[in-house]
Amino acid sequence: MSTHPLEEILHPRSIAVIGASGNNNVPGYQFTASLLEYGYKGEVYPVNPKYSEIVGLKAYPDIRDIPGPVDYVISCVPASQVLNMVKGCVQKKVKALHLFTARFSETGRKDAAELEQEILQEARKGGVRIIGPNCMGLYYPDEGISFSDAMPKKSGTVGLISQSGQLAEEFGRYAAMRGVSLSKAISYGNALDFNECDFLDYFSQDGETRVILMYVEGVRDGKRFFTSLREAASTKPVVILKGGKGRSGTRAAASHTASMAGSQKILTKMISQAGAVSAEHFEELVDLAAAFNFLPPISGFNVGVAGGGGGSSVLAADQCEASGLDVIPLPKEIREELKSKGSTIWDWIGNPADMSIRDSRDFGPGDILELMAGNEKFDILMAIMSDPHHERQKGTTAQSYLKGFKLEGLNNKPVLAVVADKALGVEDYDHWSWKVMCDLRTKLIAENIPFYPSVKRAATAARKLVEYYQRKR
Amino acid sequence: MSTHPLEEILHPRSIAVIGASGNNNVPGYQFTASLLEYGYKGEVYPVNPKYSEIVGLKAYPDIRDIPGPVDYVISCVPASQVLNMVKGCVQKKVKALHLFTARFSETGRKDAAELEQEILQEARKGGVRIIGPNCMGLYYPDEGISFSDAMPKKSGTVGLISQSGQLAEEFGRYAAMRGVSLSKAISYGNALDFNECDFLDYFSQDGETRVILMYVEGVRDGKRFFTSLREAASTKPVVILKGGKGRSGTRAAASHTASMAGSQKILTKMISQAGAVSAEHFEELVDLAAAFNFLPPISGFNVGVAGGGGGSSVLAADQCEASGLDVIPLPKEIREELKSKGSTIWDWIGNPADMSIRDSRDFGPGDILELMAGNEKFDILMAIMSDPHHERQKGTTAQSYLKGFKLEGLNNKPVLAVVADKALGVEDYDHWSWKVMCDLRTKLIAENIPFYPSVKRAATAARKLVEYYQRKR
Numbered sequence: 024m025s026t027h028p029l030e031e032i033l034h035p036r037s038i039a040v041i042g043a044s045g046n047n048n049v050p051g052y053q054f055t056a057s058l059l060e061y062g063y064k065g066e067v068y069p070v071n072p073k074y075s076e077i078v079g080l081k082a083y084p085d086i087r088d089i090p091g092p093v094d095y096v097i098s099c100v101p102a103s104q105v106l107n108m109v110k111g112c113v114q115k116k117v118k119a120l121h122l123f124t125a126r127f128s129e130t131g132r133k134d135a136a137e138l139e140q141e142i143l144q145e146a147r148k149g150g151v152r153i154i155g156p157n158c159m160g161l162y163y164p165d166e167g168i169s170f171s172d173a174m175p176k177k178s179g180t181v182g183l184i185s186q187s188g189q190l191a192e193e194f195g196r197y198a199a200m201r202g203v204s205l206s207k208a209i210s211y212g213n214a215l216d217f218n219e220c221d222f223l224d225y226f227s228q229d230g231e232t233r234v235i236l237m238y239v240e241g242v243r244d245g246k247r248f249f250t251s252l253r254e255a256a257s258t259k260p261v262v263i264l265k266g267g268k269g270r271s272g273t274r275a276a277a278s279h280t281a282s283m284a285g286s287q288k289i290l291t292k293m294i295s296q297a298g299a300v301s302a303e304h305f306e307e308l309v310d311l312a313a314a315f316n317f318l319p320p321i322s323g324f325n326v327g328v329a330g331g332g333g334g335s336s337v338l339a340a341d342q343c344e345a346s347g348l349d350v351i352p353l354p355k356e357i358r359e360e361l362k363s364k365g366s367t368i369w370d371w372i373g374n375p376a377d378m379s380i381r382d383s384r385d386f387g388p389g390d391i392l393e394l395m396a397g398n399e400k401f402d403i404l405m406a407i408m409s410d411p412h413h414e415r416q417k418g419t420t421a422q423s424y425l426k427g428f429k430l431e432g433l434n435n436k437p438v439l440a441v442v443a444d445k446a447l448g449v450e451d452y453d454h455w456s457w458k459v460m461c462d463l464r465t466k467l468i469a470e471n472i473p474f475y476p477s478v479k480r481a482a483t484a485a486r487k488l489v490e491y492y493q494r495k496r
Numbered sequence: 497m498s499t500h501p502l503e504e505i506l507h508p509r510s511i512a513v514i515g516a517s518g519n520n521n522v523p524g525y526q527f528t529a530s531l532l533e534y535g536y537k538g539e540v541y542p543v544n545p546k547y548s549e550i551v552g553l554k555a556y557p558d559i560r561d562i563p564g565p566v567d568y569v570i571s572c573v574p575a576s577q578v579l580n581m582v583k584g585c586v587q588k589k590v591k592a593l594h595l596f597t598a599r600f601s602e603t604g605r606k607d608a609a610e611l612e613q614e615i616l617q618e619a620r621k622g623g624v625r626i627i628g629p630n631c632m633g634l635y636y637p638d639e640g641i642s643f644s645d646a647m648p649k650k651s652g653t654v655g656l657i658s659q660s661g662q663l664a665e666e667f668g669r670y671a672a673m674r675g676v677s678l679s680k681a682i683s684y685g686n687a688l689d690f691n692e693c694d695f696l697d698y699f700s701q702d703g704e705t706r707v708i709l710m711y712v713e714g715v716r717d718g719k720r721f722f723t724s725l726r727e728a729a730s731t732k733p734v735v736i737l738k739g740g741k742g743r744s745g746t747r748a749a750a751s752h753t754a755s756m757a758g759s760q761k762i763l764t765k766m767i768s769q770a771g772a773v774s775a776e777h778f779e780e781l782v783d784l785a786a787a788f789n790f791l792p793p794i795s796g797f798n799v800g801v802a803g804g805g806g807g808s809s810v811l812a813a814d815q816c817e818a819s820g821l822d823v824i825p826l827p828k829e830i831r832e833e834l835k836s837k838g839s840t841i842w843d844w845i846g847n848p849a850d851m852s853i854r855d856s857r858d859f860g861p862g863d864i865l866e867l868m869a870g871n872e873k874f875d876i877l878m879a880i881m882s883d884p885h886h887e888r889q890k891g892t893t894a895q896s897y898l899k900g901f902k903l904e905g906l907n908n909k910p911v912l913a914v915v916a917d918k919a920l921g922v923e924d925y926d927h928w929s930w931k932v933m934c935d936l937r938t939k940l941i942a943e944n945i946p947f948y949p950s951v952k953r954a955a956t957a958a959r960k961l962v963e964y965y966q967r968k969r
């Protein structure tokens with residue numbers, strides 16, 4: 024397999040930020056400062072005739088004034104200046120140009136769309152490849168490249184291809200809270216030159232990426248997309264969130280990234296036929312990232328649930344079943360085991376294991392999870408972990424949760440935890456119980472256990488993961 | 497209309513807790529202590545032959561030893577002692593007995609079910625009404641009655657009827673975080689005597705309750721339930737969450753509250769035909785409570801959305817549309833207004849109003865919301881409020897959010913805010929940005945604006961609210 028052209032482009036020896044700025048409220052500052060803050064090891068050249076120095080670096084009036092070679096350019100200049108700037112890039116033998124610059128074809132204006140095409144022709148003639156325009160470009164923590172100071176510094180093995188820069192940033196931040204770190208993310212906006220297929224091909228080959236996520240608003244070439252997608256999905260899990268599904272979303276996508284309508288139904292079918300996974304909304308993209316990041320291939324839908332009280336066990340069963348998991352009855356052999364251990368409710372307990380009327384002689388959620396983990400009928404386990412909320416529960420710690428659920432080292436069966444996110448207000452924020460839950464999330468990540476804010480979201484992610492691996496076989 | 501028998505029962509002059517305890521880890525302590533903590537003004541009599549004093553109150557060996565009259569009894573004794581206890585209640589002319597005591601018919605054991613029936617007969621003969629068994633009973637903050645120290649002390653105008661005590665408590669706590677307070681809540685478990693219809697009839701008449709919420713696992717008498725429900729829903733909004741929908745949920749409901757299967761399809765149809773609202777899951781019950789609590793009757797589905805960036809505007813449009821709202825194009829007159837105000841992107845901006853490429857000369861989300869609020873084409877507004885996350889945003893406050901969205905005093909059009917709940921871990925918890933969001937939630941409640949963790953949940957709640965009021969007309 025030959026090396027993908029993006030491999031060299033994403034490892035630039037030097038980066039110039041054209042339209043760099045000393046004003047920390049503008050992107051020209053943020054792109055420059057982020058390169059320093061994230062530890063980029065190559066040369067950084069701010070370009071702006073109005074400055075002699077930016078963020079402590081010598082600034083150049085024009086790219087042609089930079090002494091050394093420039094591999095990669097980030098453009099923050101207005102759209103009207105881009106064509107002239109491309110000429111400079113060509114002279115400087117730049118390999119790739121990231122156009123953060125916006126207000127091109129997405130405006131719907133004829134002159135802007137024509138300018139965009141002129142820029143493409145000029146770059147093509149000169150051998151300069153383009154990422155964008157109208158996008159955030161590259162986030163690559165191991166190379167010290169970030170498009171925002173809000174992105175995590177820790178790298179992982181999930182790769183993100185996002186037509187939207189805003190969503191790439193939100194994903195990076197929120198996924199980190201769920202224990203998911205990125206190998207790299209690329210926001211590509213209007214996809215004037217490099218498009219979704221190029222990035223998919225690249226991530227498919229990329230040894231640093233185990234799972235591929237995509238946010239796409241439009242696909243230029245359906246046939247090529249299907250081929251790239253099928254190839255990628257046969258190599259590693261690919262999860263796709265399509266933006267612009269209905270009439271209003273399609274309108275919004277056109278004005279956001281100049282994406283064409285494209286039938287949502289065809290695309291959904293294409294994703295499924297290619298063996299990739301569809302995410303219904305942004306939250307589900309994060310949920311599926313957590314599932315594929317932490318869980319091994321799972322071959323069946325049988326789930327064992329423990330930890331809830333009476334009502335929440337009933338609702339957990341409903342939500343698991345509605346989401347496509349099988350909440351099988353508690354196997355006879357587990358009941359017998361409970362009976363032999365002296366449980367007073369061995370003939371009553373079920374799956375989900377309702378803990379509400381047990382007494383001190385009965386088992387806890389960890390005991391039942393342990394029995395389920397040891398029983399071949401179960402494929403997946405779900406631990407429902409509610410926040411402590413009585414004064415008498417003071418002293419409860421994240422550690423006591425892990426112990427009570429016996430989640431440390433429970434590695435013979437995949438587990439999903441349910442830990443609700445709550446709408447904390449000022450008073451709640453200072454309550455000890457929520458600090459315990461925050462600590463619990465951090466500890467679950469350390470145990471490599473994905474957690475979800477609701478049973479429904481946990482069950483949906485698990486079902487889609489099982490479907491992916493079943494299709495793959 | 498004659499006064500409902502529950503009216504007197506829920507205003508007891510005195511309460512005895514039978515099986516009260518001085519051990520703060522058991523329910524017999526918690527029920528007694530809560531009456532004092534929540535400020536119940538009547539007499540409280542702990543009953544337990546092993547104590548002379550409990551929580552600072554004189555304890556009695558038997559209910560018959562209590563000097564004054566006893567209107568209401570909370571039973572925490574084991575199931576085997578209940579029959580004998582009922583005899584004491586009859587002698588003492590108790591009006592109502594709340595059986596927290598469990599392990600009756602829900603165990604699936606024949607002898608337990610028979611005992612339950614004997615208890616009912618004994619109580620009926622003696623004129624004692626029963627709430628339960630296997631439930632938490634009454635929460636009535638204005639009367640100073642609570643079944644748990646975790647319930648809020650503030651009262652409101654939403655009434656909750658819940659077959660599950662655990663969910664009643666979770667609802668009370670989580671709804672409060674969304675600004676929803678309860679007039680009263682009743683958890684009624686196995687519904688041996690008073691059942692869902694009695695409570696529905698009562699809440700329907702109750703002047704303290706504007707909105708009725710229900711969690712039911714089983715309905716004993718479908719015909720009567722339909723009649724009560726139709727009557728209640730014609731008076732005030734009624735929202736119902738049914739627990740026990742599929743095979744496993746039905747199994748779990750049987751062992752939780754001895755509820756019979758009952759076809760979910762029939763019940764869903766019944767809820768809709770009666771003019772009530774179905775909640776799909778627990779989170780939606782809270783969402784709908786917030787909608788009916790804060791929003792006026794809304795007559796149409798046309799929503800105006802502002803505040804998001806490019807990608808989130810596309811996804812917001814998709815989610816609103818998929819949830820049944822109409823994301824209408826931005827009216828021409830609003831574009832003209834923006835043009836006249838000097839906007840550089842007046843011909844580009846849409847609905848949702850993507851804020852991503854605006855510059856300093858353009859409007860903010862508050863300006864567009866204001867224009868939408870003044871335009872008759874919009875029925876509902878949605879404000880997408882993302883957390884601040886750049887270092888340069890430090891100094892952002894909840895107050896600046898309210899100002900930026902012009903949400904103070906925007907009272908000519910109903911607004912739903914979207915403020916994401918996030919899976920905070922230890923590091924995030926201490927970050928300034930999340931404190932701002934907590935403060936924002938508190939301030940939104942003060943402005944009577946309901947907030948939702950996602951566009952999907954906001955849009956679904958809004959659509960169901962509009963449907964309720966459209967059906968009612």
